Amino acid sequence: MIFRFVTLPIGWMAAQFATTAPVAGAEQFADEFSGSSKEWEFAPPSMWSVKGGSLHAEVTKGSDTRALAKTKSVADVLIETELRFAADSPRQNFGFVFRADDDEHRLILRYYDHPKALELLSFHGSAWKRLGERSASINVTPGDWHTMKLAAVGSTVVAKLWPSGQAEPGWQFHARVETLHAGRAGLVVHDAGKFEFRKFTLSTEAPALRELQQQLEAERLAMLKKLRSSLRLAVAPRAFPEDGGKTRVIEVVPFAQADRYPLAGRLTWTVNGKTVRQRQVTIGDYERQALLVELPEPVRAVRVDVTLSTADGLELKNTAILEPAALKPWRHYVKQSIETLIEHGRDDYGPKKTPLIMAVLDTTTLRSPREPERLDAIVRLEGRIHRRAERGSNLWYDQGLINAMRHLSELTGEAKYARAADDYIRHFLANCNKPRDGRYGYHTGLPAWGSHIYWDCYEERPAGDQNGSGPHEILVFRANWQNMSGLAPKEVRRIADGVWEHHIVDEKTGQHNRHDDGRVGCDFAFSGGSFLLLFATMSKVTGESHYLDKAKTVADWHWKNRNRTTNLPADCPGPNGRYDGSHTFTTVSGPHAMSLLEAYRVTGDDYFRQIANTYIKSYDKFGWDEEAKTYHAMLELAGKPVPDREKGGGYGAYAPYGHVNVWRTTFYSYEFTLSAAQSAILAYELSGKGRDKRDPELLAIAKRWASVVEGAMPAHTGRRWKKELENSMPRSRETGGAYAEDYGRAISFFVHLHRATGQKHHLDLANRLAEDAVCKLYHNGLFKGHAAKPYYETTNGVGLLLYALLELDSHDEPLKGAL
Incomplete structure (x- = not known):
């Protein structure tokens, strides 16, 4: 047997x-x-x-x-x-x-x-x-x-x-x-x-x-x-009522250490110490490993005491204050979230406590589970679960969060938020790196962050692809290198020199590889953007001209490999033989162009801005579909749009055929609609001092993107990967909504467009999106990554949403630049 x-x-x-x-x-x-x-x-x-x-x-x-x-x-x-x-x-x-x-x-x-x-x-x-x-x-x-x-x-x-x-x-x-x-x-x-x-x-x-x-x-x-000795009870009211405002739900979750642990027994709850209710519960009564208690929506704050008693004598207790639901200023939600992250979200899971912020948190227990439910993770992260950084921390994905923490300190005068961000950065850059011992091809000493590896806080070691020995790959997110260099100058210089040594495979042409193996590989536009911005920033903070030369050399790789008639570059111009080597996408006019614009802002060198503006205008010229009033998502380099068709197999599944999809599901792939919109308004902001000196063509492009985004509202699951997402996370069919990142990018875009045009309509759109995001995502002092899941997740872009809400809260402040 x-x-x-x-x-x-x-x-x-x-x-x-x-x-x-x-x-x-x-x-x-x-x-x-x-x-x-x-x-x-x-x-x-x-x-x-x-x-x-x-x-x-x-x-x-x-x-x-x-x-x-x-x-x-x-x-x-x-x-x-x-x-x-x-x-x-x-x-x-x-x-x-x-x-x-x-x-x-x-x-x-x-x-x-x-x-x-x-x-x-x-x-x-x-x-x-x-x-x-x-x-x-x-x-x-x-x-x-x-x-x-x-x-x-x-x-x-x-x-x-x-x-x-x-x-x-x-x-x-x-x-x-x-x-x-x-x-x-x-x-x-x-x-x-x-x-x-x-x-x-x-x-x-x-x-x-x-x-x-x-x-x-x-x-x-x-x-x-x-586990029995560590069992606790979390009691967390949902922030907004159900059933048209009549009923409020309280989530009751027994948990052990960092993980939910459903228990059968007798559930008892009292309201203000008087009204007593109880029921027997079985494991089958749990929904997403939580028990749900329904109470009438209160007219004033009430105290709810909850007890879960098991047949073998275990008794778990906790209390919650249930307040009447009401929308508060956007800054309130940001402040509460960041304070929750500082108090509950920092690393206390390994042999020693550190100031690192965990990448995944259960929004009810406020703990980082050893292995969260998969739910949408395989679909969202394109089959690469290590991108989630379970049990760990990933500073690369937290760039938006870091900016929000600093900006909150600027707005409130409370230094603790920026101090927590600085502590996080210093510790990560000093301690969370891959080995440099020559044992494996990717042991280059670069940080354990990005899309393949992360820092496992439970075991205090690099983790992820190849058990933590995988490639260094930094994509899409616009890192604040200048601030990181001010906190850890030696570490950031080491990163910059390591990127040049291990990612740039041809120092004359600027051909690069998204992986740090020093070989010819995928030269994605959004990884090239990350590299050139790093070098541009180093030229600013060190005053060393060779870094500026390196930034221009990397920028030249896509620029000099563009179609000279259309000015459209392939996303991946190296010799890979795939469709991304012969087509352009919003990866170029979005994240890559944004990095070029930021390189201009950092250095003042107009070379970067001119390239970015050319990409943005060229994509608009050939990608806009006047009849459909939207953009095509994929163009041949000669400018011909690729029509919609069935999703391909293998890598072809990520080709964005047809028109753009605003509310994207996958984390990377080749479609960055909202980033392209943000790049357009950022390019306009940087095109001159004062509205009368700025480029009207760039504003017209931004307005076209605005019409596309508005036409896709309210936020919802986009058409690409919709079936797969709903199968993996069925509750998304009833909750609706989009990922926190998409809300954040769209809110920020409309705030900046309002600043550019003065039109209240754009501000109204940003407020509508913010209200939808708060009502769907805010829970127990944190934002969930998606309404259908119980987790805060950095890869769902919560940090970008927090920063955007601060922009919306202070929408008339001087231009700071799009996300």
């Missing part, structure tokens, strides 16, 4: 120790390939053969193939194989397929040759996503035999790979999965390769599997004991 665990309540504990459905009887399978291949099913058969006592796979370019053993379906399993690959094998991508069912669901644990690491993929048909983080780098040698082993127990998957004949290492890879059903198992080869396997074994009763099961059960019991 296979050992099974007791099922636990939903939440992080359940994710750690979830169990699979029982499978009758044990299963043992072994093949040393000394005979025929009748015990296997190959897909496709033409690429697999048994000969010379080995199973051979010769896979052609771009093909994926697998061999399934003819066993019954199993869930908890130990699999082992020995393999080698030829010296002339084009790729070295191989591994195991397991839990493969008849509905085309399957898990694949593979060695992936580019990062030289183990990774876990989940497939449903041709759609796939990566689960968890990759292992540290593992070297494999052509022609040598290697042993690969995998164990799957419930929601836990572990694996290892080592040279055959050497001592077996400990588990090198660890991940959790949601695919708990039974399925068949076998071998897989991805992409082109020549492989030879000389044995394959599968067992549901191997000693190593039983040992792992027993270890996980012991860990579960120990954690239960520890």
Whole structure:
């Protein structure tokens, strides 16, 4: 019999120790390939053969193939194989397929040759996503035999790979999965390769599997004991009433340490110590791991005391003050949010407390969960869960928050907000960096921030892609390098010099790579913008002209590779052969142009402004659809718009066909409609001193963008990735609304357009968006990233919303520049 665990309540504990459905009887399978291949099913058969006592796979370019053993379906399993690959094998991508069912669901644990690491993929048909983080780098040698082993127990998957004949290492890879059903198992080869396997074994009763099961059960019991002593009760009223203003909901959440932990028992609540209500609750009564208490909307503040009592004598208590709902000045919500982040959002999760601000916070418990519910994360973050920075902090994504904290100090005269921002920056830049030891290709000493890696505050180490050894990649967000340099000049100089050394692959042409491996790679417009702004700022703060030369050299890469007739550059002009190498998007007229404009503002060098203005005007000329009164999202470099069509597969899924989508779902991809609108109004602001000296063509472009954004109001889930988002987060169908970032960018844009035109209508639009954002997102002193989730998330752009609300609160102050 296979050992099974007791099922636990939903939440992080359940994710750690979830169990699979029982499978009758044990299963043992072994093949040393000394005979025929009748015990296997190959897909496709033409690429697999048994000969010379080995199973051979010769896979052609771009093909994926697998061999399934003819066993019954199993869930908890130990699999082992020995393999080698030829010296002339084009790729070295191989591994195991397991839990493969008849509905085309399957898990694949593979060695992936580019990062030289183990990774876990989940497939449903041709759609796939990566689960968890990759292992540290593992070297494999052509022609040598290697042993690969995998164990799957419930929601836990572990694996290892080592040279055959050497001592077996400990588990090198660890991940959790949601695919708990039974399925068949076998071998897989991805992409082109020549492989030879000389044995394959599968067992549901191997000693190593039983040992792992027993270890996980012991860990579960120990954690239960520890968690019981740390259980608390969070009680948080929602900020605004339901049912047309008649009913207010209070969220009641038992939690342990940092994670929600639903409990059955008796729930009791009193209002002002008099009215007593109670009910029995089961785990099934929880909604998103919260109990909901409904009270009439109060006419004056009332005290609500809540108690949750369990059958075994545990009693949890807490109190909330329920005030009548009313909209307050926008600055109130910003101040409350930043004070909540300072008090509850800073790092106290590892061996020592630090001033880092956590990237994810539960807005009811005000704790950063070990592993938040996935919800929209896979869709929003384009299959790359490390971008969420779970359990950690990511200063790159907090640039908007940092600016809001400083601006709040300026407006209120209270230095504590700016001081907290400064402490965050100093600590991060001094302590949160990748190693520089030459062990791995990305160990360049650059900060553990950006879109691949972050700082794990629980373990105080780099985390994310390749277990924290992944690439340095900084995109889109406009970093305040000047302020960071004032706080940490040595660290910022080190970053600038490291970017030049590791990201700029041709120092003459300015060709760059979004990754820090020093090789030719994707030269995205929004990563190039981040680099050139860094160099431009360094020229200002150091007075060293070579940094200005470097900024211009990087700017020149896209500029000199533009179509000279249309002035449209490809987003990715290097030799990648993809559609982003032959088309332009709002990535150029949005984030890239914004970085150029900021470089002009920092240096005063008009070279940057002229390039930005040319991009903005060229996109307007060729992208505007007069008949539809909107912009096209994707243009050929000759200026021809790309019409709408079905979403492609693979990387093609992110091509923005047809007209622009204002309220975007994905974090990056190739569509930045609101950023393009912001760039247009920023370009107008910087085109002269006083309205009569500014460029009217840029204002006309900004007004066209305003008509597009207004036409898409109220904020909602945009058409791209709408189905995927609603499937992953069904509550979004009823809540509506957009991400905090989109609200923030749209509010800021209309505030700046109001300043430029003096038209009250634009200010009214900003206020309408702000009211919608506050009513949908504000909860318990924080803004959620989206109305349908319970989390504050920096990758959802809450910091940008906070800054925009401050701009709206002081909409007549002197121009500060768009976000």
